[in-house]
Amino acid sequence: MEVLQYVLVPFTDLFLFALVAVGVFSGIYIGAIPGLSGTMAVSLLVSFTFGWETNPALALMVGVFVGAVYGGSRSAILLNIPGAPAAVATALDGYPMALKGEAGRAMGIVTTQSFIGTLIGIFALAFFAPAVSKLALKFSSVDYLLLGLMGMMMVGSLGSKSIFRGLVTAALGVLLGTIGMDTMTAVPRFTFGITYLLPGVNYVVAMIGLFGVAEALVQITTKDIEAVKQKIDKIVPSFEIIKKYLPLTIRSSIVGVLVGALPGAGGDIAALLTYDQAKRTVKNPEVPFGEGAVEGLIAPESANNAAIGGAFIPMLTLGIPGDAVTAVMIGALTIHGLRPGPNLMTNTPDLFYLIVGCLIIASFALLLFGLTGIRIFTKIVEIPKGILLPIIIILSVVGSYAINNSLYDIFWMLGFGVLGYFLKRFDYPVAPAVLGIILTKLLEENYRRGILLKKSVLGLVGSVFTSPITLILFTLIVVMFVAQTETYKRWKAKRDIRKAA
Numbered sequence: 001m002e003v004l005q006y007v008l009v010p011f012t013d014l015f016l017f018a019l020v021a022v023g024v025f026s027g028i029y030i031g032a033i034p035g036l037s038g039t040m041a042v043s044l045l046v047s048f049t050f051g052w053e054t055n056p057a058l059a060l061m062v063g064v065f066v067g068a069v070y071g072g073s074r075s076a077i078l079l080n081i082p083g084a085p086a087a088v089a090t091a092l093d094g095y096p097m098a099l100k101g102e103a104g105r106a107m108g109i110v111t112t113q114s115f116i117g118t119l120i121g122i123f124a125l126a127f128f129a130p131a132v133s134k135l136a137l138k139f140s141s142v143d144y145l146l147l148g149l150m151g152m153m154m155v156g157s158l159g160s161k162s163i164f165r166g167l168v169t170a171a172l173g174v175l176l177g178t179i180g181m182d183t184m185t186a187v188p189r190f191t192f193g194i195t196y197l198l199p200g201v202n203y204v205v206a207m208i209g210l211f212g213v214a215e216a217l218v219q220i221t222t223k224d225i226e227a228v229k230q231k232i233d234k235i236v237p238s239f240e241i242i243k244k245y246l247p248l249t250i251r252s253s254i255v256g257v258l259v260g261a262l263p264g265a266g267g268d269i270a271a272l273l274t275y276d277q278a279k280r281t282v283k284n285p286e287v288p289f290g291e292g293a294v295e296g297l298i299a300p301e302s303a304n305n306a307a308i309g310g311a312f313i314p315m316l317t318l319g320i321p322g323d324a325v326t327a328v329m330i331g332a333l334t335i336h337g338l339r340p341g342p343n344l345m346t347n348t349p350d351l352f353y354l355i356v357g358c359l360i361i362a363s364f365a366l367l368l369f370g371l372t373g374i375r376i377f378t379k380i381v382e383i384p385k386g387i388l389l390p391i392i393i394i395l396s397v398v399g400s401y402a403i404n405n406s407l408y409d410i411f412w413m414l415g416f417g418v419l420g421y422f423l424k425r426f427d428y429p430v431a432p433a434v435l436g437i438i439l440t441k442l443l444e445e446n447y448r449r450g451i452l453l454k455k456s457v458l459g460l461v462g463s464v465f466t467s468p469i470t471l472i473l474f475t476l477i478v479v480m481f482v483a484q485t486e487t488y489k490r491w492k493a494k495r496d497i498r499k500a501a
Helices: 002-007 014-031 038-048 054-079 085-099 103-137 141-157 163-177 203-220 239-244 246-260 266-281 295-318 324-335 349-372 374-378 385-404 407-425 431-454 457-465 468-500
Strands: none
Touching (some): 014 038, 014 349, 038 324, 054 085, 054 324, 054 349, 085 103, 085 203, 085 266, 085 295, 103 239, 103 246, 103 349, 141 266, 141 431, 141 457, 163 203, 163 431, 203 385, 203 407, 239 246, 246 266, 246 295, 266 295, 266 431, 295 324, 295 349, 349 374, 431 457
């Protein structure tokens, strides 16, 4: 009974309720602007709410967090510029739907799936937090390495019919991801003596350039610059559609919770993993993946929102952040005299369930604000390209600068924009390059850490068969490799047929 009383606190306190709603509304629009992430917004709120009481400060931060994760999908669908790395997979099928005049339908589906995914994440947080946190603690450096390898196996799924071209751009991303100071030895790599290269390549800057500026440059050089008229008569998906795709939603949300609970993983990797999973498991989609498949929206959006609840699990039960936002929130709790960890649920259960209550309010606020703002947002796509494209480039510049307040990030962004333009012109996918940059750190650090722990490469390989989790992940990688091989064979057979014709 006490638990229910704690959960209902933000429902009975109108001030807390309003703060969560305002946070979600603000987070949606912050997340929709490339470069302005939920991490940045919550970081600013820490100083803004320094003198507040704990409950109002947390309520506002939770609202912004939930809204920002969802908001990244809007610019991904309308402009092909993911507002956040977690929306990279959403752009692969969301933007093709916008080009067909179905942006309203796409955003309606994304909103409902984000709502369901958030609720599943909250359910896992409320009822399975200790069990999930114990499972997350069992992941070793070898398991993280295998998780990164699973991510790299998705190259064939990310926006290209040619696995070879996907591998080329993924390898390019890995190369770019190694630029900067070695995190273990502090030795500069590929910096050529240039000081501002020491921090490395920011993958958000790369994402803005490769998706946003590159798309603007491609559209500038095309002859047909007519704006696409959007159909906005069917925004809210029917119950039949939600029911039809519910199994995929639940599968993706479970993956999102588990990946979100892994320290340092977060919704970015969860969204990419579930997109690849959907592409492999969904049989006979109405539209092929990459051309506006509904499944290509459902899987990543339900996963990255479910990862919110997952990220709170290690933060509240172990004091370990699940992602960047929860890392900032740990700092906020510390400022307010609280210490997240095993004693938090014992000493202050009211705080744990207050966060659960705020998340529930945030999920419904997301559904309300998400659906009511779609008609206005879809008008963005109908703006004449002569006006829209310069706005996209300006937003890309502002977003890149806002990340670190650095002019060098703008130069990086423009460089990635030119690179992305040529990749698109020669039909090379840009998403694997972003994937490579994101996963490089995860792969490299855990590979080297695994060798140090196991004393040799042979010891690292042998450890694959010593843990159930490691063995399961290794089996999944083998299955994915076999599937990639079959996909490559089919692609090669089709290519040979086209050449013969």
